[in-house]
Amino acid sequence: xxxxxxxxxxxxxxxxxxxxxxxxxxxxxxxxxxxxxxxxxxxxxxxxxxxxxxxxxxxxxxxxxxxxxxxxxxxxxxxxxxxxxxxxxxxxxxxxxxxxxxxxxxxxxxxxxxxxxxxxxxxxxxxxxxxxxxxxxxxxxxxxxxxxxxxxxxxxxxxxxxxxxxxxxxxxxxxxxxxxxxxxxxxxxxxxxxxxxxxxxxxxxxxxxxxxxxxxxxxxxxxxxxxxxxxxxxxxxxxxxxxxxxxxxxxxxxxxxxxxxxxxxxxxxxxxxxxxxxxxxxxxxxxxxxxxxxxxxxxxxxxxxxxxxxxxxxxxxxxxxxxxxxxxxxxxxxxxxxxxxxxxxxxxxxxxxxxxxxxxxxxxxxxxxxxxxxxxxxxxxxxxxxxxxxxxxxxxxxxxxxxxxxxxxxxxxxxxxxxxxxxxxxxxxxxxxxxxxxxxxxxxxxxxxxxxxxxxxxxxxxxxx
Numbered sequence: 156x157x158x159x160x161x162x163x164x165x166x167x168x169x170x171x172x173x174x175x176x177x178x179x180x181x182x183x184x185x186x187x188x189x190x191x192x193x194x195x196x197x198x199x200x201x202x203x204x205x206x207x208x209x210x211x212x213x214x215x216x217x218x219x220x221x222x223x224x225x226x227x228x229x230x231x232x233x234x235x236x237x238x239x240x241x242x243x244x245x246x247x248x249x250x251x252x253x254x255x256x257x258x259x260x261x262x263x264x265x266x267x268x269x270x271x272x273x274x275x276x277x278x279x280x281x282x283x284x285x286x287x288x289x290x291x292x293x294x295x296x297x298x299x300x301x302x303x304x305x306x307x308x309x310x311x312x313x314x315x316x317x318x319x320x321x322x323x324x325x326x327x328x329x330x331x332x333x334x335x336x337x338x339x340x341x342x343x344x345x346x347x348x349x350x351x352x353x354x355x356x357x358x359x360x361x362x363x364x365x366x367x368x369x370x371x372x373x374x375x376x377x378x379x380x381x382x383x384x385x386x387x388x389x390x391x392x393x394x395x396x397x398x399x400x401x402x403x404x405x406x407x408x409x410x411x412x413x414x415x416x417x418x419x420x421x422x423x424x425x426x427x428x429x430x431x432x433x434x435x436x437x438x439x440x441x442x443x444x445x446x447x448x449x450x451x452x453x454x455x456x457x458x459x460x461x462x463x464x465x466x467x468x469x470x471x472x473x474x475x476x477x478x479x480x481x482x483x484x485x486x487x488x489x490x491x492x493x494x495x496x497x498x499x500x501x502x503x504x505x506x507x508x509x510x511x512x513x514x515x516x517x518x519x520x521x522x523x524x525x526x527x528x529x530x531x532x533x534x535x536x537x538x539x540x541x542x543x544x545x546x547x548x549x550x551x552x553x554x555x556x557x558x559x560x561x562x563x564x565x566x567x568x569x570x571x572x573x574x575x576x577x578x579x580x581x582x583x584x585x586x587x588x589x590x591x592x593x594x595x596x597x598x599x600x601x602x603x604x605x606x607x608x609x610x611x612x613x614x615x616x617x618x619x620x
Contacts, residue, residue, distance in 0.1 A: 157618070158399075159181070159182045162184075162401070162403060163187075164375065166193065166602050167193075167606040168186075170611070171401040171403065171607030172184050172607075176381035176383045177381060178615050180398075181382070182381075183383070184385040186385060188387060188552070189387050191371050191387060193403070194210035196209040196368050197366030197368035197369075201440035201539070201542050205440040206366045207366075207438040207504055208367040208490075209367075209552070212367060213457050217370055220603035222604045223604055228377065230364075230373045232361040233493045235455050236455075239330065239458070240459070242449045242452055243326065243449070243462065250455065251455075255274075264321055265323070265324035275304055280357045283301055288603060290609045307349055309346055310345035311342045311343070311344050312468075316464055327352075328345075328352075329459075329463075329468065330461060331348040331459070332344045334348075335566055336432050336560075338475055339468040339471055342568050347566075391412060392411075394412050394416070398618070399618065401590050402593070403607060404554075404591070405557055405575075406591075408555060416586060418585045429569075430557045430558055431513065432475065433474075433511050434510060434561055435546065436506070436544040437520060441539060443501070444503050445534055446534060446537070448530055453492065456492065461482070470482065470483050470484040471484060474511050474513070477512050479512070482526060483510070485508070486509070503537075509523055511559070513557070514559065516547070555594075562594060562599065564594070582606075583613060590613065
C-alpha cells in the first residue's frame, strides 16, 4: 500500500490526511502537541467550567467549505441570529444580517450602493467559490467567473469605502476588512471584507457547539475511520521517508526540517516569505452577558469593536508601522450567548484579540478592555477571570504561528495567490514527493481545510502520472 506521512494536525493537515486516506493510502499524521487541532483547540483557560477557544473561534467556512461540507461531519453547529455587529458611539450598531436584502435596507442612503457592490458576489457565489477557495489550481471556468468581480476583490478597503456615504456602511466594511490583518489602504483588504460579508450572506457564520476542539476531534475521528493513524506528542525534526509527505507547516518550519536538502534557490525564496502582524488575545470568564449599549450587539456572536472607518484604519496601519494603536480594533466573540455549554449557568465567556506588530511584547489588556467598555459600560465589573495570550505564547504553543501571525503569512497581493513562492503549483516543493499544505499555501488563512485538500489532490495526480 502507498504510504503518506502528514506533519501537523491542524484543519489543513487533517484535510490532507483524509483526502489521501479516501484514495486508499496508508496515512500517518504526526502532531507535536499533545492534542490534535492546530489552531482549532479548546480548553479551560480561566476558571473550571468555562470553555475557551485557544485560537480560532467563529468559522465562516468550518461547516461550509467545499471540503468540509462534503464530509458531513457529526458536529453540532451553533449560529447567532445576526452574523456580526459593529457598535458605534451613539449607542447604535450596524449589523451584518444573514439576509443580504435586510442588511442593505438597514443602511438607508447606502442601500443601493451596498446592493451594487455585493449583489454579483452573493448571487454568483456558487460560481465564484471554486476560484476563491479551490481546489487549486482553479479550473479555467472558475477563473473566468472570478474576473467579473476581480476589480472589487482586489481593491483596498479604503477604495471600496469611497462608494459609501454613511459612517455605518463604511464602518461595517472596515470591521470585516480588518480580519485580513492588512492596512485598509493596502490591497486586497477590500477583497477580504467583500469575501467575509459574502460568506455571511451565503452561509452564515457558525461555530461548533462545545468549542472549536469538536471540529478537530471530528476530523481526527473521520481519519481513523478511514484507517489513518495519528501520533500526538510527536515532533518532527527532519522530513520523514514516505511515498508522499504533506507538511502542514509554514516555510520557516519546512526549512528547519529539510536542512540542506532543498535547492538553494527555493530555500532562498522560502526565507523571503513575509509574516504579518501578530495578535494579542484575551479570554474572559464573565459573571453575565456583555452589557452592550446597542441591543443589536446581543444578536451576534461576532462583534467588531473599533468605531469609525478612520479609527479602524489607524489601528490596522499601526502594526505595519511597528506601533501599537491607542484605540485598537478588537475582534470579539461571545459564543456562550448562543451555546450554553461554554459556561456554568448564568455565566458567560468572551474571546477577543487585537493586531500588534509581529513578535510584540506589549500588554494590550488595558487598551482592549477600554475599547469594550467604551461600547459596553460596566463590562469590567463582570470579569471573573481573564487569560492573556501574547504573540510569544501563540508561537510557543504552535511553531507555525510565527510572531503571533495566525494567518500563516501576510495575505497582501504579493502573497495572496502564489504563497509561499511564485510557482504555478505552490504546494509542490523541489523534493520528490514532498508537498506543503498549510495556510502558507492557497487559499490562505482560515478554518476551511482547502489548503490541505488541494495539496493532497496535487500529490495524488502527480503520483498517478
